[in-house]
Amino acid sequence: MSLRLVRFISLSLILTLFLSFVGSLGIAQSSSGEIVIYSGRREPLLQPILELFEKETGIKTIVKYGSGSALAQQILEEEKALGRSADLFIHTETATFEFLRLQNALQPYSSESTRSTLVDMRARDGSWTGLSGRSRAILYNKNLVKASDLPNSIFDLTDSKWKGKIAATNSANDSFTAWVSALRLTIGEEPAKNFLLKLKENTTRLTNSHTDVRKAVGRGEFALGLINHYYYHIQLEEPDAAVRNVGIIFPDQKQTQIGTLILAAAGAILKNARNLSNAQKVLDFLTGTEGQKFFAEVNYEYPLRPAVPTRSDVLKVVQDSLNCNKTSAIACLKQFPLPLDALGAAAQKTRDLLVEIGW
């Protein structure tokens, strides 16, 4: 018995050494046409569409999901140390792409498919391409907030009556960080800091996931939650009717107000991509009609290809709450007066600020 166990252990040692060798070779090379994707976008919102891509093209994808800014760092480190990294980077907002572009880690790509998306949602030089649009919004629980009490501006949220009633992600969520950057650039450094300090008083920071925020608001743990708009629609999919009693607010939409941030989830081909043509195929697919329809229909996001319609219920919510009759949600919403690529250079300072105020 004991001898057998020793044999087993030594055998497993040899076997595992061999496997790890093979395994590390496999990871290091992965040149068999498989596309390596780093994604700051969460698995449930990306994996289904990649599976559709695999089914249609027969090209396999290997995805590492994680925090977008940590992955961006990893890309830079890999580039520096090994001279290469993944093939494709996908993330939920564009500041991280701008950061990578400024570090010369991306390669521009432009095709008929990518050029048919909204021009505001792409890098000027084609370094990154917007895949889907989303706006920052406030989710509220209808059981806990009366219609007359609803805030219509983010600046209402600092009122002491909301103390302990607001949920938000922590600073490891890049959509949130991008929103803070936009705020800093729009209203100025000091006002932004003061606003955030006051907001922090009222707000409970959950994990880095908006899913957590929407669920907590749905369950009635918090009256309000800071989210991206589609989490409202995803919450309405919950099987338990009692947690579906939520509404959405698009803040600061009046003439005199500052507007809200519309972000693009985007994709970019990395500078030393090994499977260039396959990586390009992924971007073409995601910006193509089929990919855009998927983002619009399944993820409730705003399609960036004008020819693809916004999902009717998504559009209706925007039209109703803004009294707008345009057929595109993005066209209806009043946006922060900023180009998306301004956020990249602002990101580091935003993170410093968030560390400083302890968000």
Added chain:
Amino acid sequence: MGAASQTRSPWRDRFKFNHLSKRRERSGGIVLPSILIALVMATPLGYMLYYGSQVEPALWNKLWKTQLPGLLFNSLVLMLIVTAGAVLLGLVLAWLVERTDIPGHTWLKPLLVSPLVIPCYIVAIAYVGFVGKRGLLERLLEAWGLHAEVPSLYGLGGTAFVLILATFPYVFALAVAALRKTNASLEEAARSLGLTRWQVAFRVMLPLLAPALLGGAVLSALYALSDFGVASIFRYQTFTTAIYVLFNNHERAAASALGLLLIAITVIILFAQTQLWKERRVSADKISLRSLPRFSLGFWRGPALLLVWSSLTASFFLPILIFVYWFIESLTVSATVAWMTNLNELVAHALNSFWTSALAATLAIGLAILPAYWRGRRPNDRLGQGVVWLAQSGVALPGLLLALGLAFVLLKWFPALYFSVSVLVLVYVLRFFPQAFQSVLSGFSQIPERLEEGARLLGCTPVGIFWRVIRPLLQPALLAGWTLVFLNSVRELPATLLLHPAGFDTLTVRVWMAASEGYYGPAAPAALLLIVLSLPLLFFLWREHESALS
């Protein structure tokens, strides 16, 4: 050595007396590899200390003005509550099954350590989904026609609750061992001298149990301090969760500053343990062969049973049942499983978990043999003590920080390693090396040195001695150590999350990814697989533990 013995008579040469006494000093074949191993093991800690010390005063100042006091308070409060709770619960349960006539005391013992097979973050996930508003419990009650608001467990309460459930089995196991070792005559003598039962408990038994309880307390305290999964699930901000967020935001300086403080607290606790240990040493007699009389519980039987079974339910049965429920539910609701976990992937993730952990366990045990031999055979060798201290210094480094330190070191000097699967194996080896070392050391301490000397006198080569004399005797300790490292590696969370390469998901990564998105159904198969496969190994360990005691 050879040159010196050539001048001596053939007789002396043959029996190598001189040779033997030289070996008693030091042997290069053991010393050099041991030092090398120790240096490797201490590298992440060394680098973290260096990196942390480079943090600019301005950043310290900023951190101190903002996050630091709150985090310090949160972490310390959590640590104190968990330690107190785990020690109390573990001690009471140990006393009940070891010293009273509670029904089922023979088979309750292995059952009460079984919560160790469920990683604490899985327990936390189960409770988060179970209680609270619109949680599983509330919905189940509703289905029965009861409308009740079930409070949620977020914050300090839930974190402490789950961590106590996760750590009391350690205290329990240590306390059972200590209780079994106490001599019946001590207690009888104290009673015959007129002490009441309570006085015996506090003045005789408690001092005898103190080392075990102290060990359990330190274990629980460090567990609470280094926990990442449970605190983040319950949205409780501690040092570790803050460090994780900072690292993911690429705030490495701030992350390592907080890391440095966390290391300092850990070192203080470990130091306090050694100091208290010195003062509290109570001489223990030989174990009496007579078994101690069991107290009759009488009226207290009911409450005692309630305590035992509610602890077991809360820490073991309920979390498993919840996951089984989610698993079954996920089979019926196809929408939630659409995006992940088909059987092939599950098997692939399980294999990833298992081979990395198996390799890590084998390596850790293999690397532990030489330093443990040195330490076990030459306990007074100053250099040996230093090397061993260095080799085990990783215990001062919570898993997340170890991963950080390793990441920094590898990125700087061995980037190719960092981006391969080897990094996972390496981090498991580094993290659990102290456990492997302790197992092997305890094995050596049970092998009389005379046996080796005898074999050497009979002309056996060192390798021959190891293979034919030591190895067979050491085997149980090696296996126990291997199992321990394997179990801990399979369930390791923070370092795995941080370091796993693209396309290489393990069971823990899958559980975490799914559950952190609130998809409990898809998390269930991986979680259950992790538990089911760990169970036999844990019982093997428990049997070893038991047979070592008897």
